[in-house]
Amino acid sequence: MITFANVEVRFGDFIALPDYELTVEEGEFFTLLGPSGCGKSTALRSLAGFIQPSRGDIIIGGKRVTHVPSHRREVGMVFQSYALFPTLSVWENIAFGLKVAKVSKDETDDRVRAIARQVNLSDEQLAKSVTDLSGGQQQRVAIARALVLRPKILLLDEPLSNLDAKLRHQLRAQLKELQQQFGITTVYVTHDQDEALTMSDRIAVMNDGRIEQVGTPQEVYTRSATEFVCNFVGDANKLSRATVDVLMRGSAARLDPDKPAYVRIEKVRIEAPGPDSRLTAAAPTLAGRVRSRHYHGVYSSYRVETETGTVRGILQEDGRGGFQPGDHVRLLLDPADILQYEAAS
Template identity: 65%
Template structure:
């Protein structure tokens, strides 16, 4: 559906995207994820026609759009600040693109009413000024304005970043439902890993204009292809060489003692000493707890490391500060990457299995 073929974008002497290649399937909810300045918004704006390419091509539905003006690319875009017209009411905002296309008033009214119903905007809200709406309602107006033009592709540039945390969580669900309802190919840009993991069919993780990994949310999280992806997505413990050596000595022969090793914090288990478990136990002391509502994070100290583990109500107990416990690690859950002297980080060893 969407193909970036060796796309390069330069701003004077700075290269924002170097030889960027990517393919998005039809109907996918595809997310570009990465830190600020990684090139994700540049890629989106290049697709929208707001940024000129220095090299390469972009195709949509088999059609080369590299040099087409933005208005002829059949893409709809929702900006971070929604870019709604404050001097127009909701109905006029949604109808703006249709009037530019010189559709008849009857057809414009029909399509505005149809799209408003589908994004859950009432007739009363259509006659309100934009400033009278909540942030979530304004977002729906921006989406309606993009979808009323019936684009082939919907582009979303951090559309939830200006909302409070509770509303963001609610609108993630609504956005995904809308995308599924319309079946429209969607490219979503965010730096929020929770958004990316909960909404996407596939994710591309970017760093400094380059794609570190493309995969399903589960691939990205559980089989992180590079050390950057591993540390950027989710929370991890970095294990010392001494602790990895202890695990190897205890039977985790598939681990590379010289590799950089990580354990996601929910993969570290805490049990009472002597309790039966699946994995390798290491003696530890509880330093402290932090409360997160649905779970606690237990801060632990071993002979060589300070690690974190997630405790939930299902664990059935909460050790006290200063208590001696066993920290249990399943070697199959560990993520390993070649050390600084071992060359490229493009190969991941998960429990000794090369991927």
């Protein structure tokens, strides 16, 4: 288990982490998610031992490691740039840490080849220069170099950000499978909400050096604890006060028109106007006209203009063409799906 206890990190007069508290359970795939500059990499590097906190404690497996050197913390680190040695072969890159630790030649060779097989690197690839490998293969080399030292914790600092979109999607699944295969506690840093939602057991959403929410991907998405989390994770409509007033009519749901209100775009049901509507008392209706439609293949996204404001929604594509700009529609919004937060002071 990993614990940050009242950790503060300063860079001169700037406080990057003002009072950081977090617990990561053993065996978890835990993600630090947030925008650039929010402090997530600072937290990771503090855990790795590359940054010294000005206050507080970092505890790993019940042992206080705040002032323990990086190489004695039993953590493996994979950097955004992979930090591989371009003049060395794949085998030499993976073996580098073992040589520094003065592991015997025979054991080094056995461990390098074993870990290479586990991350799907062939003997032929081990003999190549890392510069001859693809981005995805280089990433596996970086992971193998970290895992060959048999760390208790694996730290990954935006390891997919330099890859193209298709390869990122492929490697997400592979990374998660590797983590589950080794059963290793993993702390992952990213600004990509989709990565965090698809890979993590739990997520900490960060903003300005502070944690806004910790929870499972489903909790963070469906029950966003703060307005910042709601806006940063996923896609949501901010509803006008007039729209909230409409939703309150005839509904038992307790909404406050004075509080900011949001609804996820997939919770908005779009229907053609007419007597066959599936309208219920729990789902008040808004009349509107389609302003724009964007086709995404599996679904289309819509912007609908209503008397109380613009609302966005999505519809799964069924091959029948959906609605077109100018079409009259009605929107069904269940008040139970509305997320509300305290108004900013």
